[in-house]
Amino acid sequence: MDPQAFKAYRRFIVKLGKMLHKYGSPSFRLESYLIEVANHFGLNSSFISTPTSIIFMLRTSDQEDEYHHAVRMQPGEIDMAALSLTDEVAAALLAGEISLAAADQRLDEIDAMQPAYGKIQTLLAYCLASAAFAMLMGASLSEIGWSGLLGALTYIGILGSLQSERFLAMLEPVTAFFSGLIACAIGYYLDPGINIPIIVLSSIIILIPGLSLTIGLSELSSRNLVSGTARVMDSIMQLFKLFFGAFLGVSLGFALFGENVYQAGESLPYWGRWLGVLCLSLALVPIFRVRVKHVPWAVVGAFIAFGVTVWSSQYVTQGVGSFMGAFALGAFANIFSRVANQPSSIVAMHALILLVPGSKTYMGLDSFISGKDLVNTQNIGPEVFIIFMSLVAGLIFANVIVPTRKAL
Incomplete structure (x- = not known):
């Protein structure tokens, strides 16, 4: 040559x-x-x-x-x-x-090239993503609104991290700290009885490293041991930093404003979960910078992944339901790759965030430290592990049954 x-x-x-x-x-x-x-x-x-x-x-x-x-x-x-x-x-x-x-x-x-979506669009997307996750968690209407408002704080923190490497290292705990502190102030002055932990979790949900954990486990399953181990450990440290920041912010908030007494509000009807799926999948478009022509594929993939998981979980265990949802998603993403001649990860990454149990990992950690449950966290540790493994296995089986055209 x-x-x-x-x-x-x-x-x-x-x-x-x-x-x-x-x-x-x-x-x-x-x-x-x-x-x-x-x-x-x-x-x-x-x-x-x-x-x-x-x-x-x-x-x-x-x-x-x-x-x-x-x-x-x-x-x-x-x-x-x-x-x-x-x-x-x-x-x-x-x-x-x-x-x-x-x-x-x-x-x-x-x-x-500059991002296709501007800062205002991305800011609104972070607000919508936090509100949508609160819908999926069964929060009340006011809690959904506060979650969306505090979601803006996460994006402001990300913008700040782009300007300073020192702040980048502290992004997770600082953002979670102020989310917890402001949520306590809201619970004291504006809306007593709100579920503060759910609002804090919803506001920082984009920073929860559930997707990164799943990718790390996928790398380990493909015997990329160094990369997989590094990614999993980095995700765990991010999770610890987020929890520590939220724990410190809520603790200081309770010390300043008094402890909030949670009063359960009325959740949205069952259709609210599906509205949450739609809102979250649309919010991820600017956050993941998805091209406009791929948005319908990404949204349909999100509904397929969530719908198959919910439907199958009525007849089998949640772990098997997660496997079936991941399998359906992987097969659909590979079909997208063949039809559009594009990387399957464009659809898979977008929809997978609805299935990864990152929030459950956070809730299990909160329950372990505080002794209080955000929601029912009984046996959440084994459940999270099974869901992670089911997602990885579902994607692997999908690649075998419906092979992708591209490596990406």
């Missing part, structure tokens, strides 16, 4: 890998995808991806040229629009529709 061609190929692969990592691709999918691209170029390759680093190892088939590159990365944030566009560039290159130079330039344009 010509040395200049090898240099051009390796530069493109390194840039592609760094971008896909930045947009939140799981390690096992990222590594498989890069291997496909390297094989197309006639290169022997090996990649090691973790949440905070990527190692590239490339060499020509005649082994005359070899290249190693290691780079430190920040954990990726989900950006489905950029992921979709990046995949389109790589697919066009592999199909011979554009040149390597044009593909390289297009990657630079994607990396520099």
Whole structure:
């Protein structure tokens, strides 16, 4: 292979890998995808991806040229629009529709483009997501409203973390602390008797690392042991930081304003849960930066995942119901990948957040520390573990029965 061609190929692969990592691709999918691209170029390759680093190892088939590159990365944030566009560039290159130079330039344009959704839209999405989760938790109408209002605080914290690396390290406990403190003030001055723990949990639900935990377990199941272990431990630490911040904020709030005496309010009718699914799936569009043309697929995927889980849980245990919901979601996401020629994770990630038991993990931790239940948390530890395993197994079975067209 010509040395200049090898240099051009390796530069493109390194840039592609760094971008896909930045947009939140799981390690096992990222590594498989890069291997496909390297094989197309006639290169022997090996990649090691973790949440905070990527190692590239490339060499020509005649082994005359070899290249190693290691780079430190920040954990990726989900950006489905950029992921979709990046995949389109790589697919066009592999199909011979554009040149390597044009593909390289297009990657630079994607990396520099501004988010499709502005700050106001994203702020409203965080408010809607928190309110929607409160609906799913059976909160009263006033609690849903307060949850949505405090959801704005989470987005403000995220904006602040983008301006300061020091604040980024403290994002979870600081945001949860002020959510707890403000919820106590609301319960004292404005709306006595509200369920403060549910409001706090709903307001920080986007920060609860349930999705990250599921991805980590999926990586472990695919024998990406380093990446999976790192992601799981990072998720656990995030959960601890969130709980500590909320616990400290509520404790200080009770000390300042007096302990709130919860008085159960009237929840929304049964249809409120389905309204919550719709609102949450729509709220995730700006948060995950989903392209407009993929929104119907993402919303339908959310209803399929939630609907199959709820329906099957009436006849089998919740663990088996979660397995069936994840299987249905995985199969639908892979069908989307075949029809739209896009990464299946665009649909899977969007809908999976409705199934992951991140909130139950938080509630179990709260019950263990405080001795009080947000809701019925009996046997929640084994239940959470079974649900996580069921979700991973459901996605694995879906990939076997309905194989995806793309590695991503």
